[in-house]
Amino acid sequence: MFETPTATGxxxxxxxxxxxxLRVHVSGTGYVRRxxxxxxxxxxxxVEQIIPAAGGDGFTGMLAxxxxxxxxxxxxxxxxxxxxxxxxxxxxxxx
Numbered sequence: 894m895f896e897t898p899t900a901t902g903x904x905x906x907x908x909x910x911x912x913x914x915l916r917v918h919v920s921g922t923g924y925v926r927r928x929x930x931x932x933x934x935x936x937x938x939x940v941e942q943i944i945p946a947a948g949g950d951g952f953t954g955m956l957a958x959x960x961x962x963x964x965x966x967x968x969x970x971x972x973x974x975x976x977x978x979x980x981x982x983x984x985x986x987x988x
Contacts, residue, residue, distance in 0.1 A: 896922075896923045897923065897968075897970070897973070898921060898922065898923035898970075899922050899923055900919050900968050900978035900979075901921050901922075901978075901979070902980060903918060903919045903966060903980045904918045905956075905982060905983075905984075906918065912957055913942075913956065914956065914958065915955070915956040915959060916954070916956070917933075917940060917956060918951065918953050919952050919953070919954070919966070919968070920950060921950065921951055921978075922949070922950060923949065924945040924950065924952050926945055926949075929970050929971050930943065930970070930971045931943050931952055931968065931969075931971070932970060932971040933952075933954060933968045934966075934975060935960040935964050935967075936964025937960075937964075938957070938960045939957075940956060941954060941955050941956070941957060960982040961982070962982065962983065962984055963982065963983075964981065964982045965977050965982075966980040966981070966982070
């Protein structure tokens with residue numbers, strides 16, 4: 894069984910225009926490529942277009958809406974429950 898991915902930090906990059914106002918770069922462990930995709934949410938906003946880093950030490954994804962200040966990043970596998978991480982959204986950039 895694969896371990897649940899972890900997140901130790903994130904950078905939220907503001908983008909101009911639609912449909913993606915934010916890109917998130919997450920660092921952590923356990924983001925191996927497998928048939929079941931990595932899944933993540935920031936508060937109620939689903940992280941879409943997730944691309945795991947080649948070494949499994951994080952991922953990049955897109956957000957279609959801006960989360961609320963202080964919303965928690967949850968990560969996991971698409972076929973399992975997502976778990977809270979210590980990463981929270983701050984509009985200034987770093988989580």
